Structure formats: structure tokens, C-alpha cells
Amino acid sequence: MSSDTGFLYPFLEAEERDADRLLADLAESARAKAAESAALRRRTLAECAGLIETAAAELARRFAAGGRMYVFGNGGSATDAATLAALFARPPAAEGVRPLPAWSLAADEAVVTALGNDVGFDLIFSRQLIARAREGDIAVALSTSGNSADLTTALAEARRRGLYTIGFAGYDGGAFAAEGTVDACFVVRSQSVHRIQESQALLGHRLWAAVQRHLAAHGGGPR
Amino acid sequence: MTTNTAVPERDEVLLDETGARDLAAAALTLARRFAAGATLWCVAPSWEPHAHHVAVEFVHPVIVGKRALPAVALTGPDLVDQARLAVRPGDVIVAIAAADDPQVRSIMRRAPAWGATTLWIGNGPRPPAGAADHVLWVDEPDPLTPATGRFVLRYHLLWELTHVCFEHPGLLTPDTGGDCAGEVCVTCSDEGRLAEVIGPAGDLGGTLVRTATGEEQVDTTLVGPVAPGDLLLVHAGAAITRLDDEEATR
Numbered sequence: 030m031s032s033d034t035g036f037l038y039p040f041l042e043a044e045e046r047d048a049d050r051l052l053a054d055l056a057e058s059a060r061a062k063a064a065e066s067a068a069l070r071r072r073t074l075a076e077c078a079g080l081i082e083t084a085a086a087e088l089a090r091r092f093a094a095g096g097r098m099y100v101f102g103n104g105g106s107a108t109d110a111a112t113l114a115a116l117f118a119r120p121p122a123a124e125g126v127r128p129l130p131a132w133s134l135a136a137d138e139a140v141v142t143a144l145g146n147d148v149g150f151d152l153i154f155s156r157q158l159i160a161r162a163r164e165g166d167i168a169v170a171l172s173t174s175g176n177s178a179d180l181t182t183a184l185a186e187a188r189r190r191g192l193y194t195i196g197f198a199g200y201d202g203g204a205f206a207a208e209g210t211v212d213a214c215f216v217v218r219s220q221s222v223h224r225i226q227e228s229q230a231l232l233g234h235r236l237w238a239a240v241q242r243h244l245a246a247h248g249g250g251p252r
Numbered sequence: 253m254t255t256n257t258a259v260p261e262r263d264e265v266l267l268d269e270t271g272a273r274d275l276a277a278a279a280l281t282l283a284r285r286f287a288a289g290a291t292l293w294c295v296a297p298s299w300e301p302h303a304h305h306v307a308v309e310f311v312h313p314v315i316v317g318k319r320a321l322p323a324v325a326l327t328g329p330d331l332v333d334q335a336r337l338a339v340r341p342g343d344v345i346v347a348i349a350a351a352d353d354p355q356v357r358s359i360m361r362r363a364p365a366w367g368a369t370t371l372w373i374g375n376g377p378r379p380p381a382g383a384a385d386h387v388l389w390v391d392e393p394d395p396l397t398p399a400t401g402r403f404v405l406r407y408h409l410l411w412e413l414t415h416v417c418f419e420h421p422g423l424l425t426p427d428t429g430g431d432c433a434g435e436v437c438v439t440c441s442d443e444g445r446l447a448e449v450i451g452p453a454g455d456l457g458g459t460l461v462r463t464a465t466g467e468e469q470v471d472t473t474l475v476g477p478v479a480p481g482d483l484l485l486v487h488a489g490a491a492i493t494r495l496d497d498e499e500a501t502r
Contacts, residue, residue: 045422051416051420051423053276055272055416059275059413062412063267064263064266067266068263070264071263105305105308105309107304112301116396121396223412227404230404231400234400
């Protein structure tokens with residue numbers, strides 16, 4: 030870029046030296062994205078409030094009857110699945126809070142790589158459900174697209190086996206919303222993977238809190 | 253316990269002005285370190301999935317065309333030992349943990365001796381001033397905050413802003429801004445440089461220590477007997493002070 034027009038495009042200059050302007054722009058951008066996330070979180074909660082209650086009542090009923098929960102996703106959603114499983118299984122100690130049996134199905138590298146290598150990546154979760162899950166259990170899939178084959182395959186398998194199925198998706202819900210294998214489908218209506226995940230985490234937290242409230246209200250029951 | 257499932261009347265303030273400025277400064281530092289060859293090491297002892305989530309953001313970007321950057325989660329037992337082994341001078345450590353997490357506190361104290369820059373994301377009571385180079389704090393006391401998406405937002409934004417910085421190559425050269433905030437910077441003040449004891453220096457005599465610039469042999473006569481892992485301030489080839497836990501975390 031020539032020096033006489035460079036002042037028009039200061040950020041394109043490799044010679045740019047003043048970081049203050051960049052820092053101000055970064056901070057403003059961060060604030061705008063956080064506000065966008067907050068608006069989406071509130072909108073999502075408003076849309077999903079009824080479904081959270083419905084799903085929580087069913088989860089509480091199943092946990093009280095000895096049901097167990099399996100949570101799974103890919104990539105960042107696999108880590109969010111693990112966080113959700115940890116929230117259910119090892120919540121910070123507080124009065125009236127019950128740890129509930131929940132696992133992330135991406136946690137065991139031996140099982141995941143054995144299944145991925147021997148029978149195919151699309152079956153890494155469904156084959157674990159075939160081995161572990163029973164009627165009365167719960168399957169929870171986290172995705173932003175709602176279309177990942179390993180997740181849709183696992184949800185279909187879970188449904189066949191009598192599990193209660195929950196799907197978290199973004200965009201328009203994808204196959205989670207369309208295929209009819211998801212009992213409770215939480216859709217975060219956004220086009221941004223990051224913003225979708227931030228709202229899904231909040232939905233997961235609210236779902237957990239509602240399950241705890243239902244269990245506290247109706248007593249424990251056999252485990 | 254939080255059991256309210258009602259929809260809030262207005263949007264949460266997920267990031268205030270101070271938090272946004274902290275995040276911007278952290279992103280520029282991180283971009284500069286990456287540009288100079290750093291690896292980002294991620295630890296989250298109580299909520300390990302966050303360490304994996306940060307790593308996968310940088311290694312496998314969700315936006316096609318953004319460059320893959322070296323980020324690795326450290327998980328499991330003995331995180332201080334793992335970090336000591338993994339970190340090379342110029343690297344960055346990001347911790348997602350409460351201010352009282354003993355392993356993270358230890359890593360943060362030692363990082364200057366390893367030549368590492370530190371970022372600390374958490375909630376609840378803040379770490380003491382100077383505990384990390386960049387503190388990205390969520391001022392929310394609820395212990396369930398790590399499971400509400402608020403940490404996820406912080407590191408998503410950290411990733412997004414870091415990649416914006418890569419569009420400004422002129423600002424990524426080293427030493428266009430330092431990390432020496434506050435009144436004392438142990439890595440460059442006159443008081444001395446932070447060193448971590450490795451062990452006896454063998455035939456050389458004295459003690460082998462690790463500092464931000466590598467390994468060196470120092471005289472520890474002034475501070476008395478030392479053990480591996482001890483933190484010292486060294487100046488002109490001699491250890492002049494020993495840092496104990498209380499002193500380092502006050």
C-alpha cells in the first residue's frame with residue numbers, strides 16, 4: 030500500500046505500531062459479542078422454558094427409578110457434554126443437591142478409538158449405548174448443527190432401546206429436529222457455533238437445576 | 253442452590269468494560285506469543301473439559317480458513333509437574349480455576365521461572381494482584397458458574413480476538429508492549445530474576461536452577477540449603493532471597 034493512501038487503512042499496514050486503537054476495537058467487539066450472546070441466552074431460555082420443565086420431570090422420574098444418563102458430542106461439544114455430565118455427577122456440594130449418575134461417552138480413549146478404528150467413527154457412541162444402556166436410561170446429544178452422523182445414529186439407537194432422548198442443536202435444529210428420534214429437542218436459533226454453545230451450556234445448567242428441584246420436591250426413591 | 257428456571261427480565265451483563273479491556277490485552281499478548289512460536293498449555297483442575305475446549309478451539313478452528321495454533325490440555329494428576337515438563341520459554345499457560353486452587357497457584361508462581369506468560373480465567377474471589385499476567389475474571393460468586401457457559405464465552409472471545417490480532421502483523425512483533433504490570437516484576441526488576449531449583453549443579457558446584465532464559469548455575473550460600481522446586485530470586489550469579497508460599501501469594 031502506498032504511503033499516501035496508507036492513512037485510510039491503518040490496520041492493513043505491516044508497519045502498524047500503535048496497539049491502543051486495536052485494543053479499543055477488540056474490547057468493543059468483545060462487548061458487542063457478549064451482548065449478542067446474552068440476548069440469545071435470554072431468548073433461548075424463553076423459547077425453551079416449557080421444554081426444560083417437561084424434560085426435567087421425565088429425567089427426575091427416571092433418575093428416581095435408577096436410570097442413568099449418557100452424554101455425548103464432538104469436539105467442543107464433547108467437552109460441553111463432559112461439563113454437563115460432571116455437573117450432574119459431581120455438582121459442587123450444596124444442601125439438597127444430589128449427585129446423579131451421568132457419564133460422557135467420549136471420555137474413554139480406549140473405547141472411542143477401538144470403536145472408531147474397528148467399526149467406524151459413526152458408531153462410536155451408539156455401540157457404547159448398545160453395551161451399557163438399559164431401558165429407563167437417558168441419552169443426551171450435544172451438537173451445533175444437529176446433523177453429526179455419530180450423534181444421530183446414537184440417538185436412534187437410544188430411542189429403539191427405550192431411553193429418553195435429548196438433543197441440543199443450533200441453526201434450525203437439523204436432523205435432531207427433523208428425524209423424530211429426539212424426545213426433547215433444544216434448538217438455539219443462531220448461526221454462530223460459539224454463540225450456540227454458550228446458550229446450550231446455560232440450557233444444560235437450567236435443566237440440571239430443574240431436575241434437582243423435581244427430585245427434592247418428590248423425594249429420592251430407589252437408586 | 254439455584255433452582256430458579258424463570259426467564260430473566262433483561263439480558264445478563266456477560267462482559268463489562270473492564271472485563272473487555274482485560275480480554276483485549278490478553279488476546280494481543282497471546283497473538284504475539286503465538287507469532288513468536290509459543291504453545292498454549294491449558295489447565296482446569298476442577299472442570300477439566302474446559303481445558304480440552306480451549307485447546308480444541310485453537311487447534312481446530314470452527315471458522316474455515318483460520319490457522320490452526322498449538323494448544324494442549326494438561327489433565328490428570330500432578331499438574332505442576334506436567335506443566336514444568338511441558339512449558340518452554342515463551343509459551344503461554346491458561347488456567348481455568350478458582351483463585352484458591354492450589355495447583356494453579358503453584359503453576360502461576362513458577363511460570364516466570366519457566367519463561368511463560370500466564371492467563372487466569374475464573375470466578376468468585378479474585379486472585380491477588382499480579383498472580384497472573386492476565387486475569388480474566390467473572391465477578392459472579394455462584395460455584396456453578398463454570399457450568400453456565402460464562403467461561404465458554406470468555407475463551408471463545410479470547411480465540412476470536414486473538415485471530416483478529418493476526419490481521420495486524422505490525423503489532424505482533426515482540427516487545428511492542430510488556431507484561432510487566434504492577435509495582436514489582438520479578439522477571440526484570442533490579443531485585444533479581446525468579447528461579448526454580450532443579451538440584452545440585454554437580455561438578456560445577458552450587459545449584460542448578462531454571463530461569464526464564466534457561467538453566468544456569470547459581471551460588472545459594474546466602475539462602476541456605478535448597479531443595480528441588482524451591483523458588484529463589486537470583487542476581488549476578490547468586491540466590492539472594494527465597495520465596496515461600498506466603499510471600500508469593502500475599
